[in-house]
Amino acid sequence: MPFTGDSHVRIARPTRDLAVAERFWAEGLGLSVLYRAEAGGVPGEHDLLMVGYPDASWHLELVHEEGRPLEPTPTVEDLLVLYLDGPVPDELVARLEAHGGQRVASPNPYWNTWGVTVEDPDGYRLVLCTRGWSNRS
Known part of the structure; x- marks a missing residue:
């Protein structure tokens, strides 16, 4: 199927701490937790949290890898x-x-x-x- 205006959009970014990010996006903004996965310390795998609205055509994915944490590097225009x-x-x-x-x-x-x-x-x-x-x- 080709990419269309109905295609689902995922915005993915690293986070320093998934629990802190969840507080902001779910409890603060009011988004639903759509999916959560824990890597269990497996090298090269990361924990992730997806938040959004169940019926929306987008979601925000936040990732963190304990063994190789990626420092978020946002600019004021992100x-x-x-x-x-x-x-x-x-x-x-x-x-x-x-x-x-x-x-x-x-x-x-x-x-x-x-x-x-x-x-x-x-x-x-x-x-x-x-x-x-x-x-x-």
């Missing part, structure tokens, strides 16, 4: 943007902060005007955008 099409709830930002996130200013003034940027515990940035988005013209 963004996961969620278009809320409305105000960003203060209680959501507070919950993200209570679960390991840190609200930060974006170097791009667009995101400061149209949303709230929160760094996850690994330094990757989540933008909660007040605007809507559609790929259709």
Whole structure:
């Protein structure tokens, strides 16, 4: 089957600590844990956590290998943007902060005007955008 607009998308990134990442993404943002696997210390294998919504066409995969941990190296432009099409709830930002996130200013003034940027515990940035988005013209 060819790649289409209905194809599932996986965003994968390393994390320093899966439990800390789960607190932020599941308890803080409210995503569901879709899958979890533990390598059991097998060399070359990694533990992973997949979070998202069960009916969505995307998910976020977080990986960690105990024997060879990969240090996350995000930049200020590594963004996961969620278009809320409305105000960003203060209680959501507070919950993200209570679960390991840190609200930060974006170097791009667009995101400061149209949303709230929160760094996850690994330094990757989540933008909660007040605007809507559609790929259709």
